[in-house]
Amino acid sequence: MTLGYPTSYAGKRRGASRLLDRDSSLRRMDWILLGSAIGLSLLGAVLVWSATRPRMIDAGLDPQSYLKKHLLNLAIGLVLGAMVALLDYRSLRAYAPVVYVASVLGLVAVLSPLGSTINGSHSWIVLPAGFSIQPSEFAKVALCVALPMILSERRDQETEPGMSDVLLALAAVAVPVGLIMLQPDLGTTIVIGALTLGILAVSGTPTKWLVGLIAAGAVAAGVAISVGVLDEYQVNRFAAFANPELDPRGVGYNTSQARIAIGSGGVSGTGLFEGTQTNGKFVPEQQTDFIFTVAGEELGFLGGAGLIVLLGLVLWRGTRIAMRAPDLFGTLVATGVVCWFTFQAFENVGMTLGIMPVTGVPLPFVSYGGSSMFANMMAVGLLMNVHLGTYDR
DSSP, X not given: XXXXXXXXXXXXXXXXXXXXXXXXXXXXXXXXXXXXXXXXXXXXXXXXXXXXXXXXXXTTSOTTHHHHHXXXXXXXXXXXXXXXXXSOHHHHHHHHHHHHHHHHHHHHHHXXXXXXXXXXXXXXXXXXXXOEEOHHHHHHHHHHHHHHHHHHHHHTTTOOOOHHHHHHHHHHHHHHXXXXXXXXXXXXXXXXXXXXHHHHHHHTOOHHHHHHHHHHHHHHHHHHHHTTOSOHHHHHHHHHXXXXXXXXXXXXXXXXHHHHHHHHTTTTOSOTTOOHHHHTTOSTXXXXXXXXXXXXXXXXXXXXXXXXXXXXXXXXXXXXXXXXXXXXXXHHHHHHHHHHHHHHHHHHHHHHHTSSOOOOOOOTTTSOOHHHHHHHHHHHHHHHHHHHHTTOO
């Protein structure tokens, strides 16, 4: 008689065997992807250290406090990413509903008495010992597996996704987006919209439907502004983007100071810890939303370009993984992650340069923030899982 293992246990055994096998996951991993992500995170640690050091010194606190926390977040993120990467590829689709429901419950918890308001957005759950979690970051991860699960079913049978599939996918997006807008968190909503459009486009959704969705999104944005869904400061940010000279000491202050910081860096920068804008604490939220200004000022054009090259390597490897995925589900998972990183990086860097409105999204891997780092590394884990799945066919 042959003894069997429970499905979950068998999945763990297969995941472990992928790591320990002679031709193991360690040999097959996409080291360029992983190295680029870690390189960005380590560069981010130095930039976060530089951005927070003057403030911590003035307050009489440990000047390396944020550096240590960023490195701790990176270590935890790598563990979470490894867990996702080594999950049996065939189980990834099965876990999608569980991950989706967990993310929605987290967003609901934010709107309950458990939620806290930080920097004008009610998006956080504060835990003991000073830790906090932003569930909206994990909603991106959840949608990167939930939407592919929905949209790949019919295509697995060699038919295009029908109206019912697209509507079901949009309904799956609408639930977390609705909860996120109640916080309100406009930046995360826009990022989710970008990854959703990317997944729908690659799944074979007709172009006219995509155009209709974009138009509907524009109308919804106008309605949200007119009925007061967005807070006044969020509306003012768009006004300042449309007119950069509007209230330079108020809503336009962040972007004007950001451009001054980047412009003062020149080609090679002022030198690490030597930025006058950074040391003078002129740029608000510099360790999170405006972290690119530290690179631009202290490392100059060359340092900022190097950071963008590392981001480009992550996107290139993600696109390559999407093109070589073992099935449509894997292709859509990788597509979602690439669209997420692409738009969020463009938005973050763009708002520091004044070519995009300020929406409060962090720069992937670089900005300070535990939830963002955890979600980013889990997304890299998804890419690695799809990559390793090509060897399991």
